[in-house]
Amino acid sequence: MIEDYLVLSVILFCIGILGVISRRNVFTVLMSIELMLNAANLAFVAFARLNETMDGQILAMMVIAVAAAEAALGLAVIILLHRQKGRLDSNVFSLLKG
Amino acid sequence: MEHTVNYLVCIPLLPLAGAFVLGMMHMFTCKNPLPEKLYSFLAMLGPLGSLIFTLIVFATLREMPAESRYLTQDLFTWFSVGDLHVDMGFFADPLSTLFLLFVTFIGSLIHIYSIGYMAGEENFGKYFAYFNLFLGSMLILVLGNGPVVMFIGWEAVGLCSYLLISFYTKERDNVLAGNKAFIVNRVGDLGFVLGVAVLFWGLHSALGGAGFDYLNIKASASSLTGGAGLAVCLLLFLGATGKSAQIPLYVWLPDAMAGPTPVSALIHAATMVTAGVYMVARFSFLYASFPLAGDVVAWVGILTALLAAIIGCFQRDIKKILAYSTVSQLGYMFAGVGVAAYSAGIFHVFTHSFFKALLFLGAGSVIYGLHHEQDIWKMGGLKKKMPLTWIVMVIGALALAGFPPFAGFFSKDEILFMALAKGHWMIWLIGVGVAGLTAFYSFRLIFLVFHGEPRDQKSYEKAHEPPPVMTIPLIILAVGATFAGFFNLPSFFAGDSMVSTWLAPSLLEHHSEASRVTEGVAMVLSIAVVLLGIFYAWKTFAFKPQDKPLTGFAKWAEDKFYVDEFYNAFIVQPWIAFGRTISNFIEPNIVDFPIKGTAWLYGVLGMLFKVFQAGYVRVYAIYMVIGLSLMSIFLSQSL
Numbered sequence: 001m002i003e004d005y006l007v008l009s010v011i012l013f014c015i016g017i018l019g020v021i022s023r024r025n026v027f028t029v030l031m032s033i034e035l036m037l038n039a040a041n042l043a044f045v046a047f048a049r050l051n052e053t054m055d056g057q058i059l060a061m062m063v064i065a066v067a068a069a070e071a072a073l074g075l076a077v078i079i080l081l082h083r084q085k086g087r088l089d090s091n092v093f094s095l096l097k098g
Numbered sequence: 099m100e101h102t103v104n105y106l107v108c109i110p111l112l113p114l115a116g117a118f119v120l121g122m123m124h125m126f127t128c129k130n131p132l133p134e135k136l137y138s139f140l141a142m143l144g145p146l147g148s149l150i151f152t153l154i155v156f157a158t159l160r161e162m163p164a165e166s167r168y169l170t171q172d173l174f175t176w177f178s179v180g181d182l183h184v185d186m187g188f189f190a191d192p193l194s195t196l197f198l199l200f201v202t203f204i205g206s207l208i209h210i211y212s213i214g215y216m217a218g219e220e221n222f223g224k225y226f227a228y229f230n231l232f233l234g235s236m237l238i239l240v241l242g243n244g245p246v247v248m249f250i251g252w253e254a255v256g257l258c259s260y261l262l263i264s265f266y267t268k269e270r271d272n273v274l275a276g277n278k279a280f281i282v283n284r285v286g287d288l289g290f291v292l293g294v295a296v297l298f299w300g301l302h303s304a305l306g307g308a309g310f311d312y313l314n315i316k317a318s319a320s321s322l323t324g325g326a327g328l329a330v331c332l333l334l335f336l337g338a339t340g341k342s343a344q345i346p347l348y349v350w351l352p353d354a355m356a357g358p359t360p361v362s363a364l365i366h367a368a369t370m371v372t373a374g375v376y377m378v379a380r381f382s383f384l385y386a387s388f389p390l391a392g393d394v395v396a397w398v399g400i401l402t403a404l405l406a407a408i409i410g411c412f413q414r415d416i417k418k419i420l421a422y423s424t425v426s427q428l429g430y431m432f433a434g435v436g437v438a439a440y441s442a443g444i445f446h447v448f449t450h451s452f453f454k455a456l457l458f459l460g461a462g463s464v465i466y467g468l469h470h471e472q473d474i475w476k477m478g479g480l481k482k483k484m485p486l487t488w489i490v491m492v493i494g495a496l497a498l499a500g501f502p503p504f505a506g507f508f509s510k511d512e513i514l515f516m517a518l519a520k521g522h523w524m525i526w527l528i529g530v531g532v533a534g535l536t537a538f539y540s541f542r543l544i545f546l547v548f549h550g551e552p553r554d555q556k557s558y559e560k561a562h563e564p565p566p567v568m569t570i571p572l573i574i575l576a577v578g579a580t581f582a583g584f585f586n587l588p589s590f591f592a593g594d595s596m597v598s599t600w601l602a603p604s605l606l607e608h609h610s611e612a613s614r615v616t617e618g619v620a621m622v623l624s625i626a627v628v629l630l631g632i633f634y635a636w637k638t639f640a641f642k643p644q645d646k647p648l649t650g651f652a653k654w655a656e657d658k659f660y661v662d663e664f665y666n667a668f669i670v671q672p673w674i675a676f677g678r679t680i681s682n683f684i685e686p687n688i689v690d691f692p693i694k695g696t697a698w699l700y701g702v703l704g705m706l707f708k709v710f711q712a713g714y715v716r717v718y719a720i721y722m723v724i725g726l727s728l729m730s731i732f733l734s735q736s737l
Contacts, residue, residue, distance in 0.1 A: 020719045029715075090715050097713025 005046035012039035026081065026088050030074045037067045106155070106171040106188040109148045109198065110241060110251075113234035116144030117227045124223030134222050138213045141226035145209050145233055149202040155190050156199060167192055167603050168313075170243060181302040185309050189243035193604035196444065196597070197240040197376055200451045204368040205233045207571040211459050212360040214567035215466060219358075225265065229364065232258035236369035240376060244311035245294045248377070252290060252341065255370045256283040262365075263357040275356035282350040286340015290377075293333030300326035316383050324388075331384055331391030334377060335398075342374025344402045344432060348425050349662055355417040359462030362417060366424045367455035372447045375431045379605060382440045386606045389438075396436025396517070400525045400532070403429025405659070407535035411542065412648060412656040415472050416461050419543050423498060424454055426532060430513055433525055439516030440605040441586075441598035446513055448597065449505035449582045453497035456575035460491040463564045463572065464547060468557045474543060475645045479552040483561040486569055488548045490576040495544050497579040499537035499628050507625075508583035515620055530624050537631030545639040553645075590617050 012035055019032025041060045048056025078088070085092050120140055123132060159167045172187035190198070209229060216225055235258055239251025257280075264276025298310060304318035322330070338344065343351035351371065355362055365371060378385060378395060385392045403426045410422030427450050434443030465472055467484055481488045497504035500511065510533065518526040552558035563569065587593020648656050710721075 017719075017723055021716050021723070024716070093715065094713030096718075097711065 002046055002050050006043060009039045009043040009046065012036075012042065024090050026078050026090050029090060030071070030078065033074075034067060034071065037063055037070075101166075101168060101170055103158070103169045103171055105151055106169060106190055106241060107173060109151045109155070109188075109202075110234045110237035112147040112151075113144035113230040113237065116140060117229075117231035117234060120223055120227035120230060124221070124227055127223075131223065134213075134217060137223045137226050141213075141230060142206070142209055144230045145202060145206040148198075148233070148237060149206055152195070152198040152202050156195050159190070159192065159195055164603055172243070176246070178307075181305055181307050182298060183305075183307055183309050184246045185243065185311065186247060187243040187309075187311070188241040188247075189312060190241060191604045192600050192602075193376075193379060193444065194240050196448060196601065197372070198237065200448055201233070201236055201240060201368045204451050204455050204575070205236075205364065207574060208360050208364050208368065208455060208459070209233075211363075211462070211568050211571040212358075214565050215360050215462055216358065221265075225262075225358070228258055228261045228265070229361075232262065232364060232369055236373070239373055244309070244315070245297065246310060248380075249290065249294065252337070252373060253287065255373060256280060256287065256341070259283070259354065259365055259370055262361040263354045265357050265361065269356075272356040275350075275353040279350040279354050282347050283340045286337045286347050289333045289336025289340070291337075293330050293337060296326055296333060297322075297330045300330065312380065319383050319387070322384075327384060328388050328391055331381070331388050332394065334381060334384075335391065335395055338374030338377055338395075338432070339398065340374075341377075342371045342428050342432070343425050344374070344398055344428065345405065348402060348406065349665060351425055352418055352421040352658070355415070355421050359417065359458060359465055362421070363455045363458035363462065366421070366458060367451040371424065371428055372431075372451065375428070375435060375443055375447050378432070378435045379440045379444050382435070382438075382604075383606045385435070386438055392436050392438055394436070396433045396522060396525055399429045399432025399434075399436055400528050401429070402426070403433065403532045404528055404535075407532045407539065408655050409658050410539040411535060412652050414475055414656075416464065416474050416477075416543065416547065417458075417472055419474070419539060420454070420457050420461055423457075423536065423540065424450075426536060427454070427498070427510075430510055430529065430532070433517060433529060434513035437517045437520050437522050437525065438607060439513060439520070440607050441595075441601045442509065442512040442516050444601060444605075445586045445597050446506075446509035448585075449497070449509040449579075452505055452575055452578035452582045453494045456490060456572065456579045457494040457498060459568070459572055459575065460487055460494055463487045463568060464491075466564050466568070467561045469560060471554070471557050474546040476554040476557065477547045477552075478550045478554075478643075479548070479558065480561055481548040483558070484548075484563050486563055487572070490572045491548065492544055493576045493579055495540040497583075498540045499632065500533055500624065501537070501628055501632075502625065503580075503583065505579050505582040508586060508588070511621055511624060512586070512588060514624060515617055518616070518620055526620070530627050533624050534627040534631040537628040538635045541632045541635035542639050545635060546643060549640050550643060588617075590614065590621075 016032045016034075016036030016039060019035065020029050023029055023032065041063050044056040044060040044063070046056075048054065048060075081093060082088060120137060123137070123140075155169060158169060168189065168191040170187060170189050172185045174186050176184045176186040178184070209226075212225070212229065216222055219225070232255065235251045235254030237251070239248055239255060242248035242251060260276045260280040263279050264273045266272045297315070298305075300322045301315060301318050304321035305314055308314045340347045351365075354365060357365075385395065406422045406425035406429060410419050410426060413419045413422060427446070431443045431446050431450070434440070434446060463484065464477070464480065464487060467480075467487070468477065471477065493504065497506040500506040502508075510529075514526050514529045514533070517523075517529060584593070586595055586597035588595055647653075654660070710717075
């Protein structure tokens with residue numbers, strides 16, 4: 001039973017990573033990060049259910065709160081980035097190139 | 099008897115303080131110089147104050163019993179490492195007091211003379227600051243309580259000679275002469291430092307942590323082994339050859355004429371060059387126990403005397419002639435201290451300081467009167483224009499030539515006679531020959547400058563006597579040059595050898611007696627040689643001297659036997675080539691190779707790794723994922 005939840009969580013997480021790595025649109029990257037957070041949430045909740053404790057549930061709540069804050073901050077950053085270059089392609093922002 | 103006093107420090111400190119004050123004043127008012135009278139007044143305070151304290155020291159020492167005549171003052175412990183304990187302190191015994199007396203007295207006279215000579219020159223204040231510094235350094239050298247404190251003065255006089263020789267910095271030659279003096283002295287100083295080091299090394303167990311000063315060194319000197327003692331003597335003498343211009347390091351002194359003339363007088367008469375003789379006399383207890391070292395000193399001295407006298411006979415520049423005469427007279431002094439006639443050598447230092455200061459200041463008057471003409475072949479007949487200068491210069495020349503009863507006669511004859519009495523008849527013979535040469539070149543100078551017809555009408559017309567501020571020191575020195583010899587009248591003339599008696603407690607000297615007849619014959623012989631030299635100079639130069647180009651041996655001597663060229667070709671140039679090799683080949687290729695190689699390595703590594711630094715956020719995310727994955731695998735393995 002628990003395996004199914006965990007497999008689903010892993011799949012969601014991998015999709016999220018894939019999105020972060022492969023997509024160039026910064027919005028998509030942000031959404032992929034949300035997906036990874038929620039994959040983790042799923043795992044938390046599944047383990048909480050398995051162990052019959054509330055710890056996982058509380059952590060899931062925390063993650064949701066953090067995700068909300070992160071979304072607010074991330075969107076603000078994206079707006080600033082857009083103002084800088086007028087584009088949303090993450091390859092444009094390569095100031096760290098060696 | 100109380101030996102510790104608290105005023106010895108004032109003797110060197112007063113001129114040093116004067117140097118500091120004058121230097122500061124000059125530095126801050128460079129653009130807008132203060133009146134010369136103010137500088138002159140301040141410059142005189144230091145030397146005169148030192149002179150007064152010296153007289154106090156002298157009077158105090160006279161009160162003491164002869165065998166324990168010394169004063170000391172310890173200021174503080176300079177350093178104390180293992181067995182080496184050095185106190186910063188001063189030590190006055192008869193030997194250093196004699197030096198103090200003439201250094202401060204003649205130094206003061208030269209200061210007074212300089213006020214006239216340097217009037218209206220640029221950097222008047224700087225000149226006197228250096229002058230005071232020079233005097234203070236020499237007083238430290240003479241008063242130091244041990245070789246280490248002496249070394250402070252030893253180095254500082256070298257520095258001051260450099261500063262003053264290249265005082266007219268606008269001309270390249272002067273600066274080069276200053277450099278030469280400094281570098282040649284450096285070679286000698288190395289010998290001095292090594293000598294002191296070997297001395298300590300040989301004595302350290304005997305000293306056992308007691309102060310490294312003359313009294314303790316003298317007390318424990320007998321524990322020095324033969325080899326070490328000889329090495330100490332010879333290394334210290336190498337230092338003396340640098341400071342006192344002996345073979346092989348005499349070459350700097352003739353070039354030192356580039357500075358103002360009173361500087362030459364100060365270097366030659368009161369400070370600097372007498373330091374080597376002082377040092378050898380100070381360590382007389384060592385030289386006396388190692389006769390071989392004494393012989394080396396004596397032979398180097400007398401050969402220097404001969405070489406310099408020969409060169410001096412053919413020079414054209416009035417100051418160069420006097421410079422070679424100094425080298426030559428210093429050779430006599432070393433011959434004296436070398437044959438263990440220390441008091442005779444020191445006495446010659448004493449009389450020499452009078453007549454050499456006189457000759458230089460007289461030459462300064464001539465140069466001043468002729469507006470910086472120094473070639474004796476362009477002078478002549480100045481007797482009518484400058485009678486006073488003529489008289490004092492003749493006195494100086496007679497004293498230099500060693501004609502009785504002038505100062506040089508008694509001291510030089512004492513040295514020669516002691517050499518003979520101690521059985522060094524070769525040294526005596528050369529010394530007598532040099533006396534003849536000395537008489538010849540000093541009277542060649544007198545006849546060419548003051549007698550005959552003026553050879554350069556234009557400068558003759560302008561010639562004039564200097565102002566009284568310059569002539570008064572000349573008169574005082576002339577009196578000194580005439581009568582200084584009587585201070586040490588030998589028993590031959592029913593005298594009581596006052597200076598020798600005074601110096602006796604400081605020096606380890608064995609008097610050798612020879613018969614009165616030998617002494618009389620030797621004296622008559624040397625007077626005859628001197629007269630011959632004067633006569634030959636008179637015959638050649640007094641009437642119609644011919645300034646024809648010299649040939650053969652004379653040409654060689656005029657060109658100083660090409661010693662400078664020899665040193666240049668065989669020491670200076672190879673050394674420069676060695677330096678060039680290091681800076682052009684060894685340094686870039688061998689020393690720099692590991693450093694440049696390391697830099698290159700990191701460059702290449704950077705080129706490789708910068709590929710990973712793509713700048714795309716996505717790529718960094720991949721690295722993060724890889725890193726996290728590897729970490730997870732590692733953690734799960736260790737569970």
